[in-house]
Amino acid sequence: MGVNYTLSKKPLVEVIDVRPVHHGSCHCGSVTFSVKLPNGLVDPRRCNCSMCRRRGAIVASVPLRDLEVVEGQNVLSIYQFNTRTAKHYFCSRCGIYTHHQRRSDPTLYAFNIACLEGVDPFVLAKVPVYDGEDHPSDQNDR
Numbered sequence: 001m002g003v004n005y006t007l008s009k010k011p012l013v014e015v016i017d018v019r020p021v022h023h024g025s026c027h028c029g030s031v032t033f034s035v036k037l038p039n040g041l042v043d044p045r046r047c048n049c050s051m052c053r054r055r056g057a058i059v060a061s062v063p064l065r066d067l068e069v070v071e072g073q074n075v076l077s078i079y080q081f082n083t084r085t086a087k088h089y090f091c092s093r094c095g096i097y098t099h100h101q102r103r104s105d106p107t108l109y110a111f112n113i114a115c116l117e118g119v120d121p122f123v124l125a126k127v128p129v130y131d132g133e134d135h136p137s138d139q140n141d142r
């Protein structure tokens, strides 16, 4: 009856090991990027704002200069809403969210850790959820 799914048996970890410069991509491979992560994945989190709760990605943050789109800049689309401060980038071919310039701190990009080579975000034992729902700029976007 139906499909026999098997639950992932990967052990949970507190910290995901990454390289000092780690490469990532969207699903179709049109967009590739590199992030400098000398201190590993900083502050991996989810957020419950109107955008993030639909997207569901676990993100970590880097200063703007530490994320470079290597290929596919022309394929990236930008989605903006509400205050239009944050810039949410996604691949226009496969739809995968890669990164965004944060609203709460526009000097930072948050990026989708699931896009990183070899990283399975579901092994993270604890992922805090940030209360983006009560961001003052979201008052009209409930």
Ligand SMILES: [Zn+2]
Pocket (backbone or CB within 6 Å): 026, 027, 028, 029, 030, 031, 091, 092, 093, 094, 095, 096
């Ligand atoms: Zn893509």
